[in-house]
Amino acid sequence: GAVVSQHPSRVICKSGTSVKIECRSLDFQATTMFWYRQFPKQSLMLMATSNEGSKATYEQGVEKDKFLINHASLTLSTLTVTSAHPEDSSFYICSASMGGVSNQPQHFGDGTRLSIL
Amino acid sequence: QQQVKQSPQSLIVQKGGISIINCAYENTAFDYFPWYQQFPGKGPALLIAIRPDVSEKKEGRFTISFNKSAKQFSLHIMDSQPGDSATYFCAAIYSGAGSYQLTFGKGTKLSVIP
Numbered sequence: 001g002a003v004v005s006q007h008p009s010r011v012i013c014k015s016g017t018s019v020k021i022e023c024r025s026l027d028f029q030a031t032t033m034f035w036y037r038q039f040p041k042q043s044l045m046l047m048a049t050s051n052e053g054s055k056a057t058y059e060q061g062v063e064k065d066k067f068l069i070n071h072a073s074l075t076l077s078t079l080t081v082t083s084a085h086p087e088d089s090s091f092y093i094c095s096a097s098m099g100g101v102s103n104q105p106q107h108f109g110d111g112t113r114l115s116i117l
Numbered sequence: 118q119q120q121v122k123q124s125p126q127s128l129i130v131q132k133g134g135i136s137i138i139n140c141a142y143e144n145t146a147f148d149y150f151p152w153y154q155q156f157p158g159k160g161p162a163l164l165i166a167i168r169p170d171v172s173e174k175k176e177g178r179f180t181i182s183f184n185k186s187a188k189q190f191s192l193h194i195m196d197s198q199p200g201d202s203a204t205y206f207c208a209a210i211y212s213g214a215g216s217y218q219l220t221f222g223k224g225t226k227l228s229v230i231p
Contacts, residue, residue, distance in 0.1 A: 108160035
């Protein structure tokens with residue numbers, strides 16, 4: 001159980017394009033979802049935390065107008081990279097938390113490899 | 118400020134050997150310490166986790182040792198196999214904050230050679 005599906009797994013697009021990444025919790029309700037960015041050979045960098053029905057909390061240095069996060073339901077959060085440029089190319093990973101008494105704080109998706117040409 | 122320090126950055130172990138990865142934390146409020154395994158192009162997957170009231174936890178070939186007074190914890194992989202080759206991240210969380218936000222170490226790339 002506790003599967004998180006992330007789509008698409010890979011996207012290649014031209015500079016200036018906006019890209020939407022979906023994160024779904026398939027068999028549980030996620031009170032909180034997290035979005036991470038990971039550069040090659042580096043750790044996960046938290047971008048933002050979102051709770052269903054409320055505005056996302058962005059980490060310092062992350063542009064909220066650049067990375068739009070919507071957490072419209074308990075099973076779906078989306079990250080939209082607006083007017084993407086080559087420096088936005090990265091591996092984006094979402095995770096979802098059931099909160100409460102779960103022994104596993106976050107369940108991760110398989111990531112989205114974003115390449116901006 | 119790096120709250121969770123992980124070492125080594127990379128590790129090469131022969132098949133059948135023991136892989137040991139170490140982490141140290143600073144925030145004494147942390148109360149849950151998971152280890153994640155990540156294969157290239159995939160998201161991290163929970164491997165094993167421990168709470169600070171336990172000094173050791175074993176699951177199959179994987180063991181966490183926890184030293185609360187030293188604020189250190191380590192992952193031991195016994196009888197390491199080529200399939201264990203991956204990047205391992207230690208992490209820490211303060212569940213009392215209610216956000217379940219993970220603080221990750223920088224990762225250790227493990228290569229198990231036949």
